[in-house]
Amino acid sequence: MTKILAIETSCDETACAVVEDGYQILSNVVSSQINVHTLYGGVVPEVASRIHVENISAVIQEAVVSAGVSMDDIDAIAYTQGPGLIGSLHVGVQAAKTLAWQFHKPLVPVHHLTGHIYANRFVSELEFPLMALVVSGGHTELVWMKNDWDFKVIGTTRDDAIGEAYDKVARVLGLGYPGGPVMDRIAKEGKPHYKLPVPKTSSQYDFSFSGLKTAVLQMTEREKKAGNEVIPADVAYAFQETALGSMTDKTVAAVREYQPKMLVLAGGVAANSRLRALITEKMEKVPGTRLIIPPMYCCTDNAAMIGAAGYVAYRHGCFGTMDAAADPALEMPGEI
Numbered sequence: 132m133t134k135i136l137a138i139e140t141s142c143d144e145t146a147c148a149v150v151e152d153g154y155q156i157l158s159n160v161v162s163s164q165i166n167v168h169t170l171y172g173g174v175v176p177e178v179a180s181r182i183h184v185e186n187i188s189a190v191i192q193e194a195v196v197s198a199g200v201s202m203d204d205i206d207a208i209a210y211t212q213g214p215g216l217i218g219s220l221h222v223g224v225q226a227a228k229t230l231a232w233q234f235h236k237p238l239v240p241v242h243h244l245t246g247h248i249y250a251n252r253f254v255s256e257l258e259f260p261l262m263a264l265v266v267s268g269g270h271t272e273l274v275w276m277k278n279d280w281d282f283k284v285i286g287t288t289r290d291d292a293i294g295e296a297y298d299k300v301a302r303v304l305g306l307g308y309p310g311g312p313v314m315d316r317i318a319k320e321g322k323p324h325y326k327l328p329v330p331k332t333s334s335q336y337d338f339s340f341s342g343l344k345t346a347v348l349q350m351t352e353r354e355k356k357a358g359n360e361v362i363p364a365d366v367a368y369a370f371q372e373t374a375l376g377s378m379t380d381k382t383v384a385a386v387r388e389y390q391p392k393m394l395v396l397a398g399g400v401a402a403n404s405r406l407r408a409l410i411t412e413k414m415e416k417v418p419g420t421r422l423i424i425p426p427m428y429c430c431t432d433n434a435a436m437i438g439a440a441g442y443v444a445y446r447h448g449c450f451g452t453m454d455a456a457a458d459p460a461l462e463m464p465g466e467i
């Protein structure tokens with residue numbers, strides 16, 4: 132049995148977890164800062180790092196205590212090295228190094244997106260080759276994994292990430308931060324009233340959401356000028372159908388070409404109910420590829436997923452050193 136203590140502080144969640152053998156969660160503590168950032172309409176990096184500093188010790192202690200383990204039982208300390216906000220990442224890196232030094236444990240640096248992908252191990256053993264659709268506030272990527280711990284990005288966003296687009300459209304509609312969950316909820320009541328342009332990219336598996344976001348802004352301004360009431364639920368509906376429709380079409384096309392054994396969803400936007408329904412519906416028509424959707428509790432940022440990926444990195448001998456630093460633009464392993 133390998134027990135990994137994992138730390139995640141890449142954005143606005145201070146999180147620590149203890150995970151056994153990469154799939155058994157012994158504890159998973161997430162302290163969210165959303166209440167504070169909501170006041171500013173988005174994450175304020177300087178504020179985020181200060182709150183991480185205030186909370187990190189208590190979060191680590193709670194994760195160890197509620198897992199029912201002592202530091203002697205821990206085999207390695209995994210932490211998110213990047214990508215993310217530099218100040219936020221730095222707090223987690225320093226905490227991990229301190230624990231590794233004090234308790235003589237190996238360090239395992241983890242790429243945040245590998246964490247989102249390996250969160251699917253809480254649902255099922257992963258089978259390779261595998262395709263992952265990683266959709267979060269900072270990323271929209273199609274990742275091809277021929278083997279375990281082998282990553283190749285075959286599609287990415289040309290501009291905004293899908294979660295970022297959700298948050299920006301929500302801001303236009305005055306729905307607050309983070310926008311994704313509210314848009315998801317109100318779109319259920321929405322009607323097909325507005326029409327938005329389908330995003331186009333020159334490369335088959337790349338994504339683009341910035342044009343769509345601008346189209347929403349222009350459309351709402353046009354409606355207001357014409358004296359028409361803008362109906363947020365209908366705008367959310369139109370945005371979702373357009374963005375998720377084209378994103379899932381591209382994903383299914385990639386699955387048909389690459390023929391993986393599994394397609395996994397990953398990242399905060401994987402919590403979206405319409406995305407979950409749409410991809411399930413489309414994948415039913417694709418024989419030979421099993422669809423895995425992560426549980427709601429591990430879609431948005433958490434440390435259990437870093438423990439899941441950290442375990443695989445540990446098994447592959449990917450250890451860090453005491454002079455490692457946070458890397459806000461870290462590339463996925465194998466992409467350098």
Ligand code: KG4
Pocket residue numbers: 142266267268269270293294295297298309310311312315398399400401402403404430431432
């Ligand atoms: O993975 P995550 O927690 O943080 C990053 O790594 O970025 O993802 C956060 C993003 C935010 O943009 C948030 O609006 C979006 O995930 N999100 C959603 C939903 N829940 C969270 N987007 C759409 N529908 C949701 N239900």
Ligand code: ZN
Pocket residue numbers: 243247267268398399431432
């Ligand atoms: Zn994330």
